[in-house]
Amino acid sequence: MSESASPPPPPSRAAFWQNEDWLAVIAAVPLIAAVVQGWKVQLPTLAWKSGADIGAVFSSANLTAIGTTSIILIVLGAIVLAASLGKRVLSFLCGACIVFSLAWLAQMLAANSTLKAYGLEYVIFALSLGLLWSHLLPVPEWLMSAVRTEFFIKIGIVILGAGMLFPELMKAGLPGLIQAALVIPVVWHFTFYFARKLKVDDEFGVMLSTAVSICGVSAAIAACGAIQGDKKKLSYVTSVVLLCAVPMLIFMPMLVKWMGLSEAVGGAWLGGTLDTSGSVLAATEMVGEIASKTGTVVKLSQNVLIGIAAFVISLWWSMRERSTNPNAPRPSAGVIWERFPKFVIGFIVASLVFSYGFTPEVAKSFDKPLKGLREIWFAAAFVCIGLETRLGDLAKLGGGRPALAFLAGQFINILWTLLLAWLLFGVFASKAA
Template sequence: MSVLSRLRLLAPGLAVLLGIAGIARVLGNSIPALSPLIVAIALGATLANTVGVPDWARPGLNTHSLFLETGIVLLGVRLTLGELAQTGPIVLGLATGVVVFGVLYMELVIGRLFAIRQRTTSLLAAGASVCGVSAVLAVAGSIDVDETDITYAVATILLFDAVTLVLFPVAEQSLHLSAKQFGIWTGLSLFSTGPTAAVGFAVSETAGQWATVTKLVRNTFIGVVAVGYAVRYATAETDQIALSKVWNRFPKFLLGFLVVVLVANLWTLSAGELNFVGRARSWLFLLAFAGLGFDIGFDEIREAGLKPVLLVFIHLLTISSLALLIVVTIF
């Protein structure tokens, strides 16, 4: 397919994303209590669950993950190596603790309280502890699971992505945390990268940066967790699948983020250049979150059932409470 044909295919959906982003920007600027990013997600979800997603718009709408990944990469422009050296090891330790404790807690403790298929529990453990739907799909690609298991796990994760988008900004107003504390707490607690960044930037630029960076550290464990589950459910076939598919699922934009951090620290950007990058990143996130809203299907969420929801709710409540206590104590 030629570049021109590709652009024609993507243009209608991109126009929809741009329209939603523009409306969200206007509403957010007009009403201080509204975050443009949250508005963009809400508008996308409303359209998806009322009028649906027409085939002519789908290719363009599916580009939202590229916008999100590019926006995250550009976050590296404002992150200094000094900040990483000072706080990075602590964040790494906390993120490691969340992943290890989260998986074991789901598998060995709360997972045994509910009569849910073991492999469904494993998918939920990966999604809640590492990086949401991406981790669910990565683990599903490395072990033998039914489509029903994947559907339940994805729907449950998406439900909590939607709920935490609303609850965490509200919690920030009553907890009186600093921007850095709230950002790190959000990055340790939420499941998926998009909602984590949206919640952080809904509070402030600093909170958004720390939320995203902390979440990126958790995301790097996707390969380890997927391979670990492949070994656990080992057969000759799944061992081969794990090695080939885990790398495909690995969030490679993390490497781009690290490159940008390094380059930005070696070549100092002017205030004008930093402002330009900031504006570009803001629009990229608006486009990404508008598309993210189209992924929130209320019918799929309803199909998840009560048991997986209770399982993940207990996990989220425990992890977020412990993370809050630790973050407030350390930072």
Template sequence: MSDSTLAAEGGKHTRGQAVAAQRKPIGTEDWWAVAIGLFVIAIAYGLFASGSSIKSLAVAPARWNDFGGLARDLAAHAGGYAALFVGFAVVFSVAIAALGLPVAQFVGGFFVLFVVSALIFVVGAWAQATRYNLEPPLIALALGLIVSNVFTLPAWLAPALRVEFYIKVGIVLLGATLPLTLIAWAGPVAVGQATIVSLVTFFVIYGTARALKIEQRFAAVLGVGGAVCGVSAAIAIAGAVRARREQASVAITLVVGWAIVMVFALPALSRAFGLPTGIAGAWIGTSEFADAAGIAAAQAYGDLARHAGGAVAGAPDAALQAFVLMKVVGRDIWIGIWAFVLAIVATTRWDREAGDEVRTTTRAREIWTRFPKFVIGFVIASAFVTWVASHYTLAEYRSVVTPAFVAPIVALRTWAFTFCFLSIGLTTRFAALSSTGVRPLAAFTVGVAVNVVLGYLLSAHVFAPYWLALGQ
């Protein structure tokens, strides 16, 4: 899920952004996210190999019961928080400058984002937070939604609310915690389950939309937006089939609305059904419509398992691992496939029916153009950690590698995800969600219902043995 493009639009009339718009970008956001994620992993490993660790930089509040203990912990790590902000600001600013965006405005807005994220971590570290379900991802999303819909955000904050950028960096870092051996084992299952869901959900939404007299291109954008990867898919397919800009906007609005509903509903339903973490993560990965929202839901359920004292079965990390295997490894690869297939259909059939000029060739490289490049970074990170792990026994990996190398990367990943969740809330307006129209809403909602039920059946019954064993 991403509203980073919309966020950037919010302040586009400022002088700094006008100048930035004239600069030619170097690379793409996907590749810069890959570069930053792999750079962080390389630094972490370099320090680990030299007998040190990056964990002094990967700070987060400790569990606290009273304000006195909290104050002492924050004071003891004040230098670490300052260094962490500088580190994030520097590496992010390099990418922002290369993309031709206003660095000064980004840094100012990012400072606010960092401070608020730190406060969210503080609330999440409260000893009673689990009792009230105050998990950082959900706090960030809820707080952002409240602020964005009650107050008018200043334009200078908009350049820092880059949802896709933060989530892509976080996913690359996530690869460092998910060895390739696990992907090789569960990946085929994830791809198979994702294939079933992608095909069924697309044709349900597309068929319903056509029955409601919605134009073919618009129906295709709605269908892929629900079947694959939400906002990214809607944007990619709108370009591939040459849909109108407002049609892509409606699809994005529907994706954002339902993704927000699901980020709260799926963890709650998973807990009500007593689902183990691996199965819940797979269900979330199958039924959510956006990477960021799904990661928030999966991480919240994993945190619940971690702090609920056995009330939720399964390894806490299994929820997020299953989500990534289902969504990133499984469903997201369908963006390129759908873009390529629908581009052929649009140019060979729909254009001809509409009397438009038909392109003589549809380039096979469309798959590569639309393929989410951050998945490559995820796989590289996973392969690297697999290589590192091969030099240790399992006991040594858990006692030596995990605390000094993997755990700090997990902490940095959690910061990146929190930036993302907060940005989602701050860039989502309920007023926009209410202006989509009845027919597109009806078609998409039918797809949502089918997606959720099918995802549950596949995750909790058909492929349950695979997801149950995840993390064991």
């Protein structure tokens, strides 16, 4: 290239009304504000034990609650996405009815006492229902208009921020924060190193490493946004995370008891290795009350670090591109800002507002409705993952090497987290007592 040749023009930036990161924040804020202002979210009572209880699950009160809440969320989603959907708004509305119906069905299945005892949570059923539909039934274009996996999950993550109370976390979770800070870099670098050894491309490696080391799907989505990654690879990662979660949910609580670990150590181990807050709660409940409290604190400690991880990945990826391509944009503040997943800002702001804008008692009073809203969006997102995933295509993607890298990273995660949990919540805790 001659010195007079001009560099390639920078890629055009999408307006904020076309950026799902900002749109997720715009959709989450009014829901959070409405709850704060006293909105009593209509949440159905879904718990059931046997076929004799099914009638109560499908009672008129429950169906009214499901219908009312779904209409509010679907219409809100359509309004926020209207500019980017254009003429497909009606298609989105129709498709979203299917998606949310499957999401509620997944929550109903997960509410069965027997299935709950095995630790099978709604995200597993939501993914399974989506996969069954995509493999057995047609997925027309109007339905695909409502398959907005990242948009739905990002809304849920912003709402999740409202439950992250920093004062409580710092008071009760200092060992959890230390554990998370020591686990994340070690597991991330090992998984990424192993992925490279298996000749998995770096884009894939970043999403896999972040999912294993932090908190599964939410972290993988933040990493994908930070590197502007391939959505097919993200679907692969989320599917692997959920498939791996099932045996871990079942066998790890058994291992806690078999190894004779204390409830605190066992809870910290489960909280640091299982990839969703729901799976942590389900698994630790099999161990005991102390395990549930400890596991929850450890998992929240990891969730808090999503924002830091997204920033570091944005910075590193920008510098990496510059080192391999001289024409790539310099890793300036503007480039990093462009790559940084904006929904993480909503997550952090929500956490700060609820941590310092309300008393702990008032902030906790919002937990139930916000948790209900968050889980509906998450369930819809996992249905979408199933609808847009073809298992045959996933098997061909990378020849199975990305899954092997994930499993290797998870193996190291289990061993390293066990050692840290034993030290921080066992040895050192007993000395401090």
